[in-house]
Amino acid sequence: MNLRFTKMHGLGNDFMVIDGISQSLPETGVPFSADEIRRLGDRHFGVGFDQLLIVQPARSADADFRYRILNADGSEVSQCGNGARCFARFVRDHGLTDKAEIVVETADGQMTLTVTDDEQVTVDMGAPRWAPEAIPLIAKGEQDTYFLVAGNNAYEVGAVGLGNPHCTLLVENVDTAPVDTVGPLLESHEQFPERVNVAFMQIVSRNEIRLRVYERGAGETLACGSGACAAVVIGQRRGFLDQDVTVHLPGGTLQIRYTGQGGIRMTGPASHVYDGSIDVTSA
Structure with a gap:
């Protein structure tokens, strides 16, 4: 299977972003094993990234997308603010939505991403948890x-x-x-x-x-x-x-x-680097 991806970064925090809506992904929603993610994340032998971001259909009616984040070591995490800004730009650039305010599901709940007139992105990161x-x-x-x-x-x-x-x-x-x-x-x-x-x-x-x-x-x-x-x-x-x-x-x-x-509201840029494709042999 040939899988399209986009390389993006938010202030140099870089990502490999995959559209899991217009492309078919495995039932797990993750097209790569942990070993493959580590290989792809390598900056000498792979695409090179800090995190792999996956866009998936929302599971609830009050959200627009599901937002998944996997570190370069293959572990999945619940939050990435720079990635969220890139996520917002990605779904708009790829015609998946024309909304300026986008609600996404994460492993930790919902978050709202707002694209401003100057193409900056503001992310509502939720309230801090002190306990x-x-x-x-x-x-x-x-x-x-x-x-x-x-x-x-x-x-x-x-x-x-x-x-x-x-x-x-x-x-x-x-x-x-x-x-x-x-x-x-x-x-x-x-x-x-x-x-x-x-x-x-x-x-x-x-x-x-x-x-x-x-x-x-x-x-x-x-x-x-x-x-x-x-x-x-x-x-x-x-x-x-x-x-x-x-x-x-x-x-x-x-x-x-x-x-x-x-x-907490965070505002900053999100940048497109390039588009590419990769042959997926296992998941």
Whole structure:
């Protein structure tokens, strides 16, 4: 079977996107095995991506599409903000909808994607979840910060659930932050039973931060939309940030707004790279 795909990115966080509506997919909805996803995600021998995104028909009448996300290591996750923006542009570019406001089902519930007049996309990421069991995080009660012991060091982090688990560390300078060493150490920390996305946040002002994120199942990416949202609400909870925050990531800039009520709103670009096709021999 020959399968068409599109390569896209949101601030350098890149995706292989597959239309599972006009193309036939296996009953599982995923055309590749975990081994094949890892091979395709390889940047030397495959297409190269952080996540594989699949567009599927909605299962409920009040949604437009189902949105599925698989990491480059083959694991499936519930949320990806940069991917959601690419998803919105993809379904419009491919004529699957002409709506400016698109409701999608995820493994964690519904989310709304809004395409603006200047072709930016605003994503309602939902409300933050602070209770440890909702993150999930093994801890004795909800706290503003938690101390994670790893090796001979203890790390103070804020933690929140946004469909995916996130933790954020404050650093003086993201350029010299130990992302490559501390990132994987905390990503698989025993207190996070489903692993965790690890963000390193430098506060520039009450309305501006710099951020690097080590994503579970993908490693450090050029941008992480849900990680940017998590860092902002954690910074707000600790009294460091205001309602509107500009987040500078290695791949570009996002605008995050959270008033303390309703969902976190993230606005940023989504870019088409190229279209291609691949022969699928197994699933």
